[in-house]
Amino acid sequence: MAILSKKESTSYSGVSVSKRIKSRAQDPFILKKVKEAEAFLNKHGLPAALTR
Amino acid sequence: MTLTHYPLETNPEFLDYEFLSIGPKGEIRKLVRFTRMEVADTSLDIYNLAFGDYDKVGNTIDDDIITDNKDPNQVLLTVAAAVLAFTARHPEALVFVQGNTPVRMRYYTMGVATHLDGTLKGFDIWGNIEEEWELFRPNRRYIGLLARRKAEGV
Numbered sequence: 001m002a003i004l005s006k007k008e009s010t011s012y013s014g015v016s017v018s019k020r021i022k023s024r025a026q027d028p029f030i031l032k033k034v035k036e037a038e039a040f041l042n043k044h045g046l047p048a049a050l051t052r
Numbered sequence: 053m054t055l056t057h058y059p060l061e062t063n064p065e066f067l068d069y070e071f072l073s074i075g076p077k078g079e080i081r082k083l084v085r086f087t088r089m090e091v092a093d094t095s096l097d098i099y100n101l102a103f104g105d106y107d108k109v110g111n112t113i114d115d116d117i118i119t120d121n122k123d124p125n126q127v128l129l130t131v132a133a134a135v136l137a138f139t140a141r142h143p144e145a146l147v148f149v150q151g152n153t154p155v156r157m158r159y160y161t162m163g164v165a166t167h168l169d170g171t172l173k174g175f176d177i178w179g180n181i182e183e184e185w186e187l188f189r190p191n192r193r194y195i196g197l198l199a200r201r202k203a204e205g206v
Contacts (some may be wrong), residue, residue: 021063021070021073023115024085027115029113030102034087037100037148040196041091041178047178050096050146 057130060068066141069134075121081106082114084134098146103131115152128163132171139201149197157195165190
């Protein structure tokens with residue numbers, strides 16, 4: 001895989017932006033991880049500094 | 053020797069990132085994804101950071117694989133670069149990280165400790181230990197981490 005492609009990429013904050021990088025929003029792995037993370041935060045809450 | 057992160061690519065939404073780990077095992081494709089979460093009793097923008105190797109068989113991410121490509125510090129630095137790029141785009145976002153095993157969580161914690169005065173200097177970071185949140189301190193066995201860019205001028 002070529003990480004940088006001048007034709008397809010633009011640069012932003014030292015990171016290349018490319019439409020070739022697909023969204024993993026519906027990836028089952030991601031969905032599972034998000035569910036676990038939500039359960040964690042709903043159980044433990046947030047740091048006090050963030051709830052004032 | 054100054055370590056630099058691997059070249060990093062993201063999509064126009066700045067939510068998905070890819071890079072190649074290069075070492076004795078060859079080129080390993082790594083993926084990072086930030087996903088907004090629904091957390092009760094808060095309107096804060098909280099994103100989960102998921103990270104792992106690309107699994108071409110399932111066309112998914114796998115965080116169970118132990119690659120051992122002899123570049124853990126460079127990989128962590130690259131993930132930190134993804135956090136920087138993401139939070140530059142979403143400065144109010146909180147980023148949550150949880151390792152899939154205690155060993156992986158310790159790896160993340162050590163990585164944060166290493167870059168606390170450098171790459172991550174501009175962040176407030178909290179760790180969850182024994183079901184309580186505290187400001188991040190090195191050498192603690194956290195089970196979850198939360199990070200947010202410090203407000204401008206702080």
